[in-house]
Amino acid sequence: xxxxxxxxxxxxxxxxxxxxxxxxxxxxxxxxxxxxxxxxxxxxxxxxxxxxxxxxxxxxxxxxxxxxxxxxxxxxxxxxxxxxxxxxxxxxxxxxxxxxxxxxxxxxxxxxxxxxxxxxxxxxxxxxxxxxxxxxxxxxxxxxxxxxxxxxxxxxxxxxxxxxxxxxxxxxxxxxxxxxxxxxxxxxxxxxxxxxxxxxxxxxxxxxxxxxxxxxxxxxxxxxxxxxx
Numbered sequence: 001x002x003x004x005x006x007x008x009x010x011x012x013x014x015x016x017x018x019x020x021x022x023x024x025x026x027x028x029x030x031x032x033x034x035x036x037x038x039x040x041x042x043x044x045x046x047x048x049x050x051x052x053x054x055x056x057x058x059x060x061x062x063x064x065x066x067x068x069x070x071x072x073x074x075x076x077x078x079x080x081x082x083x084x085x086x087x088x089x090x091x092x093x094x095x096x097x098x099x100x101x102x103x104x105x106x107x108x109x110x111x112x113x114x115x116x117x118x119x120x121x122x123x124x125x126x127x128x129x130x131x132x133x134x135x136x137x138x139x140x141x142x143x144x145x146x147x148x149x150x151x152x153x154x155x156x157x158x159x160x161x162x163x164x165x166x167x168x169x170x171x172x173x174x175x176x177x178x179x180x181x182x183x184x185x186x187x188x189x190x191x192x193x194x195x196x197x198x199x200x201x202x203x204x205x206x207x208x209x210x211x212x213x214x215x216x217x218x219x220x221x222x223x224x225x226x227x228x229x
Contacts, residue, residue: 002158003043004151004210005165006173006201007033009054010061011227020053022061029198029225030058034065036220043161047072048154050079050168058198059167072167077150080169081125081143083118089130090121111229119189126185140185147175155205170195177201180212191215197227 010026010033012019022030047063049055049072056072063070087094094100094117104110124130126140154164174191180203181187195201200217203210218226 002155002160002205003163004155004158004203004205005042005163006176006203007058007062007165007167008170008173008195008197008199008201009052009058009167011197011229012054022054022057025225025227026054026197027057027061029221029227030061031065032220032222032225033058033198033200034062037062037066037165042163042165044163046158046162046164048075048078048164048166049073050172051076052079052169055079055167055169059165062165062167062198075150075154077146077153078166078168078172080171082137085137086121086125087118089133089136090124091117092133115193119193122189122192126188143171144175144179147172148179151176151203151210152208155203155210156208158205173201176203177212177215180210194228196221197229 010022010029012026013021013023045066045068047059047068049059051074055078059072060070063072084094093103104114107113125136128136128139130136154166158164170192171188173195174188177183177191178185178187195216196218198218198221200214201212202214202217204213205211
């Protein structure tokens, strides 16, 4: 049966000017993943990428180690939600990078504090409550619909003996898990919090139906290489 491998991107650059690029650790995670995939029976592998830089850099590093051409089909359906917009609509301080950086530096656990604010913004997005600061460019239902549409379209396009390596983000993977397991909206936050960089989530495709067979595989990573953001 065809298999879809949902691959979360390597560690991005949290706290840097451009978050949407891999850190040095993210590049190494991606290379390790590629070497691990050499031992998998991928059949005829079809690489798919969202359009974000962290997706493409993860694909570049992994495919290079896997011995495949650094080429892929692009599908915007696998792009992440706009986390910058969601934060800004919930937390005006997030609009000013310098002030936000200074404020976080004053916190005892800046990553934990940031995660709590981020999850608050996600829940407001799901409730469609942007407040007085504007409107969401993409609603939660629209995000779910585009991710699932691309996933099912991909599944229906795969023939026997083919696989798809989908380089994407935690939010998109979480939506697919939520849907296939019939979970409520909180699953987005639960899974998004726990998916590990370059982890693999596998889906079997059978007659147009998708079956989740594994989630968040990351045994290819040494413990010191495990990151969540």
